[in-house]
Amino acid sequence: MTESPAIAPRRALLFMFITVLLSMIGFGIIIPIMPALLMDVTGENISGAAALGGWLYFVYALAQFIMSPIMGALSDRFGRRPVILISLTFYSLDFLLMALAPNYAWLVIARFLSGATAATYSTANAVIADVSPPEERSANFGMIGAAFGLGFIIGPVLGGLFAEIDVRAPFFAASALGAVNVLFGYFALPETLKQKRPFNWLRANPLGSVWSVGRHGIVLTVLGAYFLMQFAHNALPAVFAYFAKFQFQWSELDISLALAYVGLTAAIVQGGLTRKLIPVLGEARSVLVGATAMTVSFIGYAFFSPDGGFLYLWITVGALGGLMMPAMQGIMSHAVPADSQGELQGAIASVMSLTMMTSPLLMTNIFSRYTDSEGVIFPGAPLVLGAILIVLSMIPFAVIVFKARRVAGQASPGVSA
Numbered sequence: 001m002t003e004s005p006a007i008a009p010r011r012a013l014l015f016m017f018i019t020v021l022l023s024m025i026g027f028g029i030i031i032p033i034m035p036a037l038l039m040d041v042t043g044e045n046i047s048g049a050a051a052l053g054g055w056l057y058f059v060y061a062l063a064q065f066i067m068s069p070i071m072g073a074l075s076d077r078f079g080r081r082p083v084i085l086i087s088l089t090f091y092s093l094d095f096l097l098m099a100l101a102p103n104y105a106w107l108v109i110a111r112f113l114s115g116a117t118a119a120t121y122s123t124a125n126a127v128i129a130d131v132s133p134p135e136e137r138s139a140n141f142g143m144i145g146a147a148f149g150l151g152f153i154i155g156p157v158l159g160g161l162f163a164e165i166d167v168r169a170p171f172f173a174a175s176a177l178g179a180v181n182v183l184f185g186y187f188a189l190p191e192t193l194k195q196k197r198p199f200n201w202l203r204a205n206p207l208g209s210v211w212s213v214g215r216h217g218i219v220l221t222v223l224g225a226y227f228l229m230q231f232a233h234n235a236l237p238a239v240f241a242y243f244a245k246f247q248f249q250w251s252e253l254d255i256s257l258a259l260a261y262v263g264l265t266a267a268i269v270q271g272g273l274t275r276k277l278i279p280v281l282g283e284a285r286s287v288l289v290g291a292t293a294m295t296v297s298f299i300g301y302a303f304f305s306p307d308g309g310f311l312y313l314w315i316t317v318g319a320l321g322g323l324m325m326p327a328m329q330g331i332m333s334h335a336v337p338a339d340s341q342g343e344l345q346g347a348i349a350s351v352m353s354l355t356m357m358t359s360p361l362l363m364t365n366i367f368s369r370y371t372d373s374e375g376v377i378f379p380g381a382p383l384v385l386g387a388i389l390i391v392l393s394m395i396p397f398a399v400i401v402f403k404a405r406r407v408a409g410q411a412s413p414g415v416s417a
Contacts, residue, residue, distance in 0.1 A: 013128065020144055029155045031155075041104055047246075072344075085185050085189070087123070094113055130192040137330050226348065229324055296314075
């Protein structure tokens with residue numbers, strides 16, 4: 001029996017929320033444990049493990065950078081469902097290889113395979129664009145952020161508890177959860193693409209997809225700001241566990257609980273506040289509010305954390321940064337036609353992959369440099385750089401708001417835009 005037009009979009013949104021939630025639970029399980037696994041596999045100290053962790057981010061992101069536009073274009077050609085299922089299968093395999101890794105090379109191979117098929121989030125956003133009317137897209141993009149947040153509530157806690165058994169146990173658990181996610185998607189995930197288009201190699205490459213969607217209005221400018229924002233944001237997941245372990249001697253469980261709180265605040269902001277604030281503030285102002293909050297939190301981590309408890313304060317403030325991504329995605333999604341939404345999400349994923357290649361590698365090496373006992377000790381150094389980049393990312397949106405105020409002021413003197 002055919003679903004009614006009203007039921008199908010809600011069902012697709014629900015399925016994507018659950019799929020991304022399960023993926024993020026698996027991802028959240030292993031984040032607080034990566035320093036311990038790297039030290040176990042390589043014998044390095046915390047500074048050395050941080051530098052090696054940066055290279056794992058680089059390998060993952062390089063594969064994702066090359067493959068994301070291809071996967072996005074394939075989802076426009078063959079549908080969202082098969083691309084997501086392939087991605088989730090390799091996601092499960094990635095964690096299994098890390099759980100079994102006898103040396104660092106295994107970790108590199110696992111991260112490369114996972115990055116090459118990491119289409120879950122970009123394709124999930126394409127599904128949302130498929131089923132959402134334009135006025136609801138920014139709010140519905142926030143649902144993916146909410147799933148991300150909830151996954152980080154559940155995942156890190158599970159990771160910390162599994163780590164009490166063995167440092168590799170969380171990776172086995174993440175692999176098993178990934179396999180369950182594949183089965184869930186196979187039986188429950190509907191196809192949402194209504195209008196397919198031919199596969200084109202010109203568009204299905206990192207630069208080609210960015211150039212193609214960049215021809216639409218303001219997209220290229222927003223993608224540039226998005227790059228700076230993501231470059232800065234990636235400093236936090238890249239160095240947080242190492243920072244907390246070095247600065248406050250936190251255990252894996254301590255780190256897990258803090259990351260769970262990150263998830264809680266992200267779920268509140270992106271699952272609830274985005275749907276209320278973005279329509280009221282407008283997308284450009286929402287970016288500015290989120291960027292300001294994220295900048296304050298980064299400065300707080302670096303300079304105003306006399307003990308570990310203060311990290312919870314800066315996590316709370318920084319959660320408002322969750323307004324930035326869905327607002328930026330909403331601006332770009334409005335600017336491209338319906339049959340290019342998958343390509344747009346592939347381009348966004350390519351930009352994100354560029355930041356994942358460069359930011360964690362740079363930030364972890366800065367952390368390693370400034371935690372070496374032979375040099376100046378300042379573990380907050382990468383977060384200061386992140387704060388500077390966030391401020392730079394605000395410039396185009398400040399211009400948009402300023403121009404809007406001028407237009408409103410000329411149209412209706414004395415009325416604030």
